[in-house]
Amino acid sequence: MREPLNGTLKPRYQDPIVELYKKDVDRTLIRHNLTLTVDQRFEQLMRLQELAIELRRAGKEARLGR
Amino acid sequence: MTDFPQLIKVLVSSGVEFIIVGGAAAIVHGAARLTEDLDVVYRRNDQNTARLIVALESHSPYLRGAPPGLPFRWEPSTIRNGLNFTLITDIGAIDLLGEITGGGGYEDLLPDSISLKVFGFDCWCLDLEKLIFVKRAAGRPKDLEAVAELESILDER
Numbered sequence: 001m002r003e004p005l006n007g008t009l010k011p012r013y014q015d016p017i018v019e020l021y022k023k024d025v026d027r028t029l030i031r032h033n034l035t036l037t038v039d040q041r042f043e044q045l046m047r048l049q050e051l052a053i054e055l056r057r058a059g060k061e062a063r064l065g066r
Numbered sequence: 067m068t069d070f071p072q073l074i075k076v077l078v079s080s081g082v083e084f085i086i087v088g089g090a091a092a093i094v095h096g097a098a099r100l101t102e103d104l105d106v107v108y109r110r111n112d113q114n115t116a117r118l119i120v121a122l123e124s125h126s127p128y129l130r131g132a133p134p135g136l137p138f139r140w141e142p143s144t145i146r147n148g149l150n151f152t153l154i155t156d157i158g159a160i161d162l163l164g165e166i167t168g169g170g171g172y173e174d175l176l177p178d179s180i181s182l183k184v185f186g187f188d189c190w191c192l193d194l195e196k197l198i199f200v201k202r203a204a205g206r207p208k209d210l211e212a213v214a215e216l217e218s219i220l221d222e223r
Binding site: 022029031 | 067068069070071090093094096097098100101102182183184185202210211213214215217218219222223
């Protein structure tokens with residue numbers, strides 16, 4: 001977390017629930033994403049969407065016993 | 067699947083004044099979480115309403131999740147009489163928001179937005195600090211989870 005500089009920055013409010021969630025944030029993914037352009041971030045999102053759609057389809061098929 | 071470049075293209079090409087917010091704004095700032103729709107806050111005035119109608123009318127907008135056959139008409143009075151619309155179109159899912167919790171409307175959010183070029187189109191996106199603020203204000207469990215990631219991005223930048 002960034003520290004206040006000579007009192008010019010207010011320390012960020014720390015919500016205990018948010019702090020708990022932070023333990024599960026994958027910072028390696030964030031660091032990778034920050035190396036990408038905005039266009040590349042959206043392209044990556046759309047590939048992830050395609051994967052999610054395919055996994056949902058496969059899961060549905062499996063549940064129906066096909 | 068939502069075609070983000072195409073949705074942004076139809077909005078910008080029609081001159082719609084909007085700000086990218088929500089999960090798509092988080093993607094702009096480097097988030098890794100999956101989002102399946104484009105959330106935008108649009109300027110609420112007659113001119114922009116007319117542009118919104120033109121932008122989406124050829125893409126079959128309909129209320130997302132609603133049963134088929136409802137008398138939903140994509141026309142200015144529909145937008146004037148409502149505020150926030152969760153729509154599905156033939157190029158993907160889009161949430162058109164007149165206001166958002168903790169942030170207000172287009173004019174309120176513009177000073178806390180950044181200008182960026184996405185797929186060659188100039189548009190506005192809520193800045194990271196304001197995005198964190200409105201996610202906190204929304205306060206749903208999924209928003210707080212998003213805040214954890216967005217604050218981590220703030221630390222990593």
